[in-house]
Amino acid sequence: MQNYYAGLSISVILHMGLVLAFANFFQIESLYSLNKVDPMPAYLVFERPQSITKKNNLKKIKKVINREPIITSPPIQAADTKIEIETIEIEKNLLMEQIMKRESLSSVEEISIFSNLIRQQVMINWKQPSSTIKGMTSELTIMLVPTGEIVGIRLTKSSGNEAFDNSALDAVEKVIKFEGLNMSRKLFDAHFRNFTLVFNPKN
Amino acid sequence: MINRICLILLIFFSSFLIAQLRIEITEGITDPIRIAIVPISWNLQDPPREYLNQIISSDLESFGEFEALSTKEMLSLPKNEKEILYRDWKLLKVDYLVVGSASQGEMPEEVIVNFSIVNVTREKVIQRSISSGSISYLNSLAHVISDRIYKEINGLPGIFSTKISYINKENSTRGKYFLKVADIDGRNDSVLFSSVEPLMSPDWSSDGRSLAYVSFEEGTSRIFIQELYTGKRKALKSEKGINSSPNWSPTDKYLSAVLSKGDNPDIYLYEVKKNTWKQLTDHIGIDTEPDWSPDGRKIIFTSNRSGSPQIYEITVSSRKIRRKTFEGTYNARARYTPDGRSFIFVHRREGLFHIAVQNLRTGKLRILTDTQLDESPTISPNGKVIIYATKKDEKNILAGISIDGKTRFVLPTSSGEVSGPSWSPLLKAFDWSPLQRLINSRRLF
Numbered sequence A: 001m002q003n004y005y006a007g008l009s010i011s012v013i014l015h016m017g018l019v020l021a022f023a024n025f026f027q028i029e030s031l032y033s034l035n036k037v038d039p040m041p042a043y044l045v046f047e048r049p050q051s052i053t054k055k056n057n058l059k060k061i062k063k064v065i066n067r068e069p070i071i072t073s074p075p076i077q078a079a080d081t082k083i084e085i086e087t088i089e090i091e092k093n094l095l096m097e098q099i100m101k102r103e104s105l106s107s108v109e110e111i112s113i114f115s116n117l118i119r120q121q122v123m124i125n126w127k128q129p130s131s132t133i134k135g136m137t138s139e140l141t142i143m144l145v146p147t148g149e150i151v152g153i154r155l156t157k158s159s160g161n162e163a164f165d166n167s168a169l170d171a172v173e174k175v176i177k178f179e180g181l182n183m184s185r186k187l188f189d190a191h192f193r194n195f196t197l198v199f200n201p202k203n
Numbered sequence B: 001m002i003n004r005i006c007l008i009l010l011i012f013f014s015s016f017l018i019a020q021l022r023i024e025i026t027e028g029i030t031d032p033i034r035i036a037i038v039p040i041s042w043n044l045q046d047p048p049r050e051y052l053n054q055i056i057s058s059d060l061e062s063f064g065e066f067e068a069l070s071t072k073e074m075l076s077l078p079k080n081e082k083e084i085l086y087r088d089w090k091l092l093k094v095d096y097l098v099v100g101s102a103s104q105g106e107m108p109e110e111v112i113v114n115f116s117i118v119n120v121t122r123e124k125v126i127q128r129s130i131s132s133g134s135i136s137y138l139n140s141l142a143h144v145i146s147d148r149i150y151k152e153i154n155g156l157p158g159i160f161s162t163k164i165s166y167i168n169k170e171n172s173t174r175g176k177y178f179l180k181v182a183d184i185d186g187r188n189d190s191v192l193f194s195s196v197e198p199l200m201s202p203d204w205s206s207d208g209r210s211l212a213y214v215s216f217e218e219g220t221s222r223i224f225i226q227e228l229y230t231g232k233r234k235a236l237k238s239e240k241g242i243n244s245s246p247n248w249s250p251t252d253k254y255l256s257a258v259l260s261k262g263d264n265p266d267i268y269l270y271e272v273k274k275n276t277w278k279q280l281t282d283h284i285g286i287d288t289e290p291d292w293s294p295d296g297r298k299i300i301f302t303s304n305r306s307g308s309p310q311i312y313e314i315t316v317s318s319r320k321i322r323r324k325t326f327e328g329t330y331n332a333r334a335r336y337t338p339d340g341r342s343f344i345f346v347h348r349r350e351g352l353f354h355i356a357v358q359n360l361r362t363g364k365l366r367i368l369t370d371t372q373l374d375e376s377p378t379i380s381p382n383g384k385v386i387i388y389a390t391k392k393d394e395k396n397i398l399a400g401i402s403i404d405g406k407t408r409f410v411l412p413t414s415s416g417e418v419s420g421p422s423w424s425p426l427l428k429a430f431d432w433s434p435l436q437r438l439i440n441s442r443r444l445f
Helices: A002-022 A028-032 A049-053 A055-066 A081-100 A108-125 A162-175 A185-192 B002-017 B052-061 B086-089 B134-156
Strands: A138-144 A150-157 A195-199 B022-025 B033-039 B041-043 B066-068 B095-105 B110-119 B124-134 B163-169 B177-183 B190-197 B199-205 B211-214 B220-225 B234-237 B243-248 B254-259 B266-271 B276-279 B287-292 B298-303 B310-315 B322-323 B331-334 B341-351 B351-358 B365-367 B375-379 B383-391 B395-402 B408-410 B415-425 B440-443
Touching: A028 B199, A081 A108, A108 A162, A108 A185, A108 A195, A108 B022, A138 A162, A150 A162, A162 A195, A162 B095, A185 A195, A185 B163, A195 B243, B002 B395, B022 B322, B033 B134, B052 B124, B095 B415, B110 B134, B163 B199, B163 B383, B163 B408, B177 B199, B190 B211, B199 B243, B211 B243, B220 B254, B243 B408, B254 B287, B266 B287, B287 B331, B298 B331, B331 B375, B341 B365, B341 B375, B375 B415
Parallel strands: A195 B022, B033 B066, B033 B095, B041 B095, B199 B415, B395 B415
Antiparallel strands: A138 A150, A138 A195, B095 B110, B110 B124, B124 B440, B163 B177, B163 B415, B177 B190, B199 B211, B211 B220, B220 B234, B243 B254, B254 B266, B266 B276, B287 B298, B298 B310, B310 B322, B331 B341, B341 B351, B351 B365, B375 B383, B383 B395, B395 B408
């Protein structure tokens, strides 16, 4: 009988942990992010399950997490737009340099860098409407061709505020072509041919 | 340890749930939205000299959210959607474009404006509208069109056709007091009531049809309600002592106000239909300046019960009182923001009076103005702009500031001293227009 209770309680604890983890109780996202920068610029979810669940790959991810942040971008809050744009440009150039010297980069780092490049090019075109409230989220699915040109934009999750959704669509539409995405065809097909952009204002 | 287990589990499961790269964008740039209002083409024999597009442009630019292109900068002047060359407008980095035409309506004074709001980036017409009004009051018509554009692009109601009421005192020793109503840019003011004795603290009813205010015309303070369109006045049952600070409930069924009944001032509720007063707060200290929350459940007020003026909130049904401000020794004249999440008030810091905003839940306080002696703030019905009374060159004037603190302006009001501004709720255009039946605006799709 005792054994029965022990097994049950372990099972309950484990299931609780699982449920809480899904509810983000442990705030694992911040652990999981590659850039320890506030506000968090980009986070990644990997496409290939097998490449992550393998033990040696897990170690690799942890190593990346423990490393110094790849890009140290100051939080951009300045009211002066010119400075904002300049900062973003500087960041972009830094990223481009990293791509040039990329022989030493792992694929995780590469994805992170290219994601940030995309993020910046959208950011620079995004004008939030003044009805924006913290917590609104719009999700867009973007389709690219290997040259970086956008061939499709689809609103997959609406924020409920039409003006906000439109501002997100406009921001991507204005990019026309993402620059600097010179990556291997394999990486492109795996992650960047279709990806999701989440517009989620933090202030 | 649990964290680690969960991390592994989460990675394992999330790989099934989401199989796509997600890039999160948490901020954009704070550039204003660039908009071009192409001059409206007039199909009239005698086109007016006023330029609708200029009024609309300056409306939209008022609070820093939009940047309007001047007519000189435009490369072409399309008269309708078909004539738009998108490449030109993209070159000018224009986000939105408004094209339209005006024609004679059925009635002799009536003009009809057909206009389209166009998203240049996506080369798409996002709204077609028709608005009509009197040719003698093109300003009102322009404000209505501005409201439509603002709402469509920004997702918030536009406030350009709302009104401000305030008290204006003549600049002489026995100067008269005027109760005035004006556009929010300070223009088109009209007098609703005048008296040689002081007038104070006007407040709009929630339906926008009446004003409550304090008048000393009978020698002592008394609260009056005045209907705007009929001019009909009604005096509330007055009590001995102070009668001040009237404020309408969101349903217009009650007024909250301050009565002293010869003793110390407390908050009372007045039921409009029954003409009766009911006491709400009872304290030895002074309770004053009540304001109803947008949901009608609470009232925020100023009280010196702790020794210095501070902001308190009372739940009307349970009479439970909570202190809201703890920073500084002077916090007064609180007004809820339209979302009911924050309040604006007068805050003293280092001997100067500023307008500040505080979040009700987190208690976070933010000072908005950097002038001195700022008083009686009032907030726009969309919660984006505050107008307040302040001193400039020894003169009482009205000034405004956007809630993010980025845009400031001063209202060009008539001569004399101005005080006690109160912002109207969102008005239906035909409610207010002098030629009421003429102004009309509707969306075509």
